Amino acid sequence: MVLSRREMIARLGALASGPPMSAMTVREGPPAGRPAVPEAPVVPAGVAPGRLAEDERFWAGVAARFRVSAEFVNLENGYYGIMPEPVRRAYHRNVDLLNENSSRLLRTTYKARADGIRRRVAEVVGASADEIALTRGGTEALQTLIGGYNRLRPGDAVMYADLDYHSAQYAMNWLSDRRGVRVERVVIPEPATRQAVLDTYERALDEHPKVRLLLLSHMNNRTGLVVPVREIVAMARHRGVDVIVDAAHSWGQLHFTVDDLDADFAVFSLHKWMGAPLGSGFAYIRKHRLADVDAAFADETYPAGDIRSRVHSGTMDVAPILTVGAALDFHGALGAAAKQARLRYLRDRWVRQVRDIKGMQILTPDEPGMYGAITSFRLAGRTSAADNLAIADHLMDKHRIFTVQRGGVTAGGCVRVTPALFTTADHVDRLAAALHDLPPALRRRA
Template structure:
């Protein structure tokens, strides 16, 4: 870490502690003590330090009866975020139009700056909204395209984004060219090639899902974006799964447009997201809902979302502080460690298929596993019934298995229960008798 990085990191951490102590002083000082100890360790040692992560678990209010391993679906908030949210919510209820719109909303620009700092972009390029679907939908429907223009997207992109593009295809006569990323697995050069081959002289837009929800695989987003730019295309990045799971800045992806969810890996309130548009592209992107000046270059034109919970929006700040105090690099290392922990221990199980790459650059927290003869939903049901482990099943294209996604509050003990459950599945006859 050079001096500039160190100063920046310290400012982040100190700022985070200052904010967190304003919410709960004793909590903030205990957290600081633990973080200071972690900072004396290397990344690898820190990732497996159960004392530290055990303390982080105590910062959450997760069930002691159910092991939730579907954080890629939606994640719980640490208590400090819930407390902030509840405080703002109760405050709002004293006189909503006054406290919510005049008092709480006055924090919007400070929150935008805090999120922009986390994302490594200018505040003028970031809109706060309700989820990745809203951000990416605004981008997809807002781009000026004419009949015959082409868009390259992935078969393994998220359904809502694929559906939005299909609607534009029907309505506006654009043409979609699909990339099947499963053909290249985790071969980065081959992945770039697949996108390259799908681009024609008529291609205007390339959409890339940074971390694929179906498989857990990470794609070489920057290399694909650079190649697409060299062919004159603009790039949309779906960062719903990667934002705050992986340690990166938006600039690193090469995105012209990006959407992210904040209720997944940032552990911000349910129904929070962000949208990034490169400064010079804002003017030409139409707002989805309403704006007095739809062709303005002000990113705020995308925030006319009507009445929503300003308490939820403003509590995002506490989630950013909590995330910064742990540190993005530490968090990514822990999440990868947790995935490797269980995956290493099931290697010998008969009849299993792992759908996720084990190359460090190509996966992090998520992994998908299936068993011969078992429907994904049967594995999911068995794990819950016998072990109270909650996961989600994925049956899509070539994938048939359960997706496991731990978060920072997950302990290796939780994963031992998962391993026991998977071992049990491997020994049982498949329920549908195949």
């Protein structure tokens, strides 16, 4: 359903006058006389993901399993993913377990339990356990693979795109001093069609034949663009270029396995779209490529043939890792296909309603397979950080809708919108109405 402008403004007023998210708040226990919400949602049998995506009653039940603030509508869920209640409770139990047992837990049962988590993660992502090394997040995994990649020689080059994650860009730039390589930068075109992206990478690789390592975001955190990883990996491999795929944002949001990427090196987050606690992720190295990444600081805790020697995090908070199983349970109950369909539905719903706004530029294409939940927009001429921060501040201050401004896009900054599994259709309709109601000062061309 696409609302008219009159209907959107009316709905905006109605929503602004009442508590925006109170129905989604989950308390520690159910009200008297009411049963507790089951731990995981039950997906109705035989319902296609696309049809299920539009079932607000079902997704209200999913939302009831998240404890979120009633003070604002959160459409900035790309930073990290809120834990659903069964995961949050498991995390609290694991914090208590660690605090009560201290080093005895770390020196006895933790390693075996972490190995079990590793096996479960590997099964879900479609890898073998000895290709997985648990980390404290996607960034640590990226730094591990970029910094440890040992096939670069002075005079070689490495490459990344303007939309790649800033911390990964920093690590690639660092290789200039560490390995004596050149750093080449690709600009993703706007509009970013599938063919335009493929042509851009093919042209860049042809123009820079000394490139030996390419950083590639499956879904970037600036605009949410999803690129055809498998095809780009193939064209890079044909030219002798290795690829490190950053799948931190895509895994758990999109429906795929590591075989679909066909990459030898990849990084994943567990605390974004898998809903595990902050401080959990993993690196993937295809088994026969392990020797091409150095052991971390010549680590001797594990033998050289064990991928865990590639990550050394010191004494770390293990409660997030111990909770990953609960997050995988919740993810498995819903299924990646249902999650992907719902998030795309919410994204499509608000985007369709704002395309008629004068000067509105949607930076993520509608082309199938090139987007998920994350989509950014800008207004023509409003490209500075101050411009987009003003828009984000207005949405929050007047309409209690939380978004975030993003920079680093060559054509200009933007505002990022990211719904989540607890987001309702009314929430994204509220955003669309608020964007139609932006004051002239925020719309005016700079």
